Amino acid sequence: PGQFRATLTAQPRSVALLANPTGPATEMWLYNEDTVAPLIDVFEGDRIEITFVNHLPQPSTIHWHGLPVPSDQDGNPDAMVEPGGTRIYTFTLPLGSSGTYWYHPHPHRLSSEQVFRGLAGPIIVRAKNDPLATYPERHLFISDLKLLADGVIPPNTMMDWMNGREGQYVLLNGQHQPRIQLNGNERWRIWNACNARYVRLSLNSHTFSQVGTDGGLLTHAVHDLKDIVLAPAERAELIVSAPPQPTSFLLTAAPYDRKKMTMGHGSPSDDPTIVLAQIKTSNAQPLHLPDRLRDIAPLDKPTATKKIVFSEKMNMLAMGMNHDGFPSGMEFLLNGRSFAMGRIDQESRKDEVELWEIVNHSDMDHPFHIHGAQFQIVEREHKGQITPEPILAWKDTANVRPDETVRLKIVQTLTGKRMYHCHILEHEDLGMMGIVNVV
Ligand code: C2O
Ligand code: CU
Ligand code: CU
Numbered sequence: 001p002g003q004f005r006a007t008l009t010a011q012p013r014s015v016a017l018l019a020n021p022t023g024p025a026t027e028m029w030l031y032n033e034d035t036v037a038p039l040i041d042v043f044e045g046d047r048i049e050i051t052f053v054n055h056l057p058q059p060s061t062i063h064w065h066g067l068p069v070p071s072d073q074d075g076n077p078d079a080m081v082e083p084g085g086t087r088i089y090t091f092t093l094p095l096g097s098s099g100t101y102w103y104h105p106h107p108h109r110l111s112s113e114q115v116f117r118g119l120a121g122p123i124i125v126r127a128k129n130d131p132l133a134t135y136p137e138r139h140l141f142i143s144d145l146k147l148l149a150d151g152v153i154p155p156n157t158m159m160d161w162m163n164g165r166e167g168q169y170v171l172l173n174g175q176h177q178p179r180i181q182l183n184g185n186e187r188w189r190i191w192n193a194c195n196a197r198y199v200r201l202s203l204n205s206h207t208f209s210q211v212g213t214d215g216g217l218l219t220h221a222v223h224d225l226k227d228i229v230l231a232p233a234e235r236a237e238l239i240v241s242a243p244p245q246p247t248s249f250l251l252t253a254a255p256y257d258r259k260k261m262t263m264g265h266g267s268p269s270d271d272p273t274i275v276l277a278q279i280k281t282s283n284a285q286p287l288h289l290p291d292r293l294r295d296i297a298p299l300d301k302p303t304a305t306k307k308i309v310f311s312e313k314m315n316m317l318a319m320g321m322n323h324d325g326f327p328s329g330m331e332f333l334l335n336g337r338s339f340a341m342g343r344i345d346q347e348s349r350k351d352e353v354e355l356w357e358i359v360n361h362s363d364m365d366h367p368f369h370i371h372g373a374q375f376q377i378v379e380r381e382h383k384g385q386i387t388p389e390p391i392l393a394w395k396d397t398a399n400v401r402p403d404e405t406v407r408l409k410i411v412q413t414l415t416g417k418r419m420y421h422c423h424i425l426e427h428e429d430l431g432m433m434g435i436v437n438v439v
Contacts, residue, residue: 001045001092006038008062010105010119011055017151024151029056029117035174036141037103037121044098044127050089054081060114063106064123065233066214066374066396068094071416071438074371077108078341078417098127099216099374099394100189100235102141108341108433109326112195112425116146116165117153120193125216131290132211135187135239138180142230142276144194145169156426158319161327163260163364164196164232164424170253170274179278180251184285187211188238192230195425198256198365198399202227203240203279204249209289212237215374215394217293222391229256231367231399233423239289242281251277258365259402261314296392299376299409302355306346309335310400310422310432312362331431332422338431344417345434353411360400366427368406369397370420372438375410397423412438 008031015035017026031037042048054060059082063075069091072079081087101123105114122141126133144167148154156165172178189212192199209221210228214235221239228236255271311333319329331338335345348354356375358368374394380387382404400406412418421433 001047002043003047003049004040004042005049006040007051007053008032008038008121009053009055010060017147026147026151026153028153029114029119031119031121035118037119039121039139040103040123042093042123042125044093044095044125047092048090051086052081052089053086054083056114057083058107058110058114059083060105060107060110060119062089062103063371064089064091064101064103066099066101067091067123067125068097068373068414070414071372071418074418075106076417076419077106080107093125098125098130099214100124100191100212100237101214102191102193102235104193106419108339109429112156112165112429115193115425116167116195118143122191124189127216131293132187132217132239135185136183137187137189139173140188140190141173142190142192142194142199143171143174144197145171155325158321158327159263161426161430162330164426166194166197170194170197170199170276172276177275177277179280182240182242182279182281184283185239185241185287188240190230190236190238192232192234194232196232198229198231198258200227200229200254200256201251201276202254203251206243206249208241209239210236211239211289211293213393214396218391218393219296220291220293221289227254231365231397231423232425233367233369233397234399239287241287242284244284246280246282248278248280250275251279259363261364296394298392299411300353302353302409304348304352304354305357306348306354307335307357307359308368308420308434309359310362310366311336326430332427334421334432334434339433343435344437346436348412348436348438350412350415350438353409356408356410358398358400358406358408360402360404363402365399365401366432367397367399367423368420369423370410370418370436372414372418373410373412375408378407378409381405381407415439
């Protein structure tokens with residue numbers, strides 16, 4: 001087994017911006033020097049050792065989103081690294097953990113700000129026997145940035161807190177509308193690392209195949225897709241092919257109606273289509289994907305059930321901003337409660353398959369995420385109508401629409417406290433989070 005060692009230093013950096021390179025410099029918060037944090041590119045079975053140095057003016061942690069790491073190494077909000085502090089995270093990646101993951105801060109009430117200022121990076125865990133290893137890879141790490149004209153990244157407004165913050169610049173690998181040369185058949189790994197933006201990706205009318213989700217490859221490819229929606233924190237692996245004749249087209253994010261609250265300021269369907277990249281193609285090659293990408297065994301019959309209910313409480317009369325930068329008059333709740341650090345909300349048994357029912361009793365979409373394990377979505381229910389999940393896949397984030405129930409199977413293989421929460425980071429910071437203790 002290999003060893004991977006790195007140091008990640010979270011620090012303020014002044015960058016001539018990406019979105020507007022000739023404009024005023026912007027102070028971002030970055031891991032190391034670059035506007036895209038270092039890629040952690042490792043194999044199943046590897047031992048990882050990351051030294052985290054916190055040069056931010058706030059406490060922070062690093063969370064390894066989607067990976068089955070021991071709970072005391074997972075950057076939980078009760079294990080803060082203070083400003084000026086250092087800690088080492090170590091863990092070994094089990095066999096079967098290949099997939100596309102990421103890392104980001106997880107300090108309670110501060111995750112939203114730390115991520116929107118630039119702290120997030122990609123992780124790839126490779127299988128030793130990867131059937132798609134010969135395809136050239138392209139990595140599209142999507143983030144968004146809200147900038148004022150003077151280059152300043154402003155704090156969250158009341159509407160940012162309510163709906164989750166969306167920046168007007170959508171960046172690919174830290175760049176605004178890069179040019180991409182698509183050569184033959186490529187394997188694309190895509191991360192939605194935005195705080196709250198849902199991304200409906202398409203390549204004009206050019207089709208592509210999906211071969212993977214959050215937790216790695218599917219059992220077989222899904223072909224002829226025209227678009228794919230990634231909720232915040234979701235990832236996908238695609239195979240994208242150059243068409244027979246060289247051509248060019250745009251990679252765009254078309255609007256997705258996630259039922260944002262508008263308070264009378266226009267309708268969400270006014271959201272524009274955003275250009276992410278300009279693509280030129282060359283060198284078409286026939287595509288022969290293997291019939292079977294890998295085996296995924298459906299999880300056994302569950303022996304316990306959990307029910308998690310998303311809800312919101314809005315008090316229009318009390319709505320406003322407090323001096324500490326947090327809003328009043330809005331509550332984001334799980335099972336009627338706001339997050340409390342010392343409280344255990346659920347108990348699970350290690351190695352037991354559980355059915356988690358995630359119910360959305362609010363008016364907008366919320367992406368549900370749980371730490372420590374990948375799950376399998378079983379079915380979705382909307383107003384009494386049940387739709388079985390069409391594909392078997394490993395996921396750690398699942399979007400839940402208003403009035404929808406998502407049923408998923410999960411088994412935690414490590415003991416300790418795990419967080420589960422809405423991955424709209426403003427909602428997480430406002431308390432839409434709970435703790436499951438695995439014993
Ligand atoms: Cu990516 Cu608890 O989060
Ligand atoms: Cu996570
Ligand atoms: Cu939410």
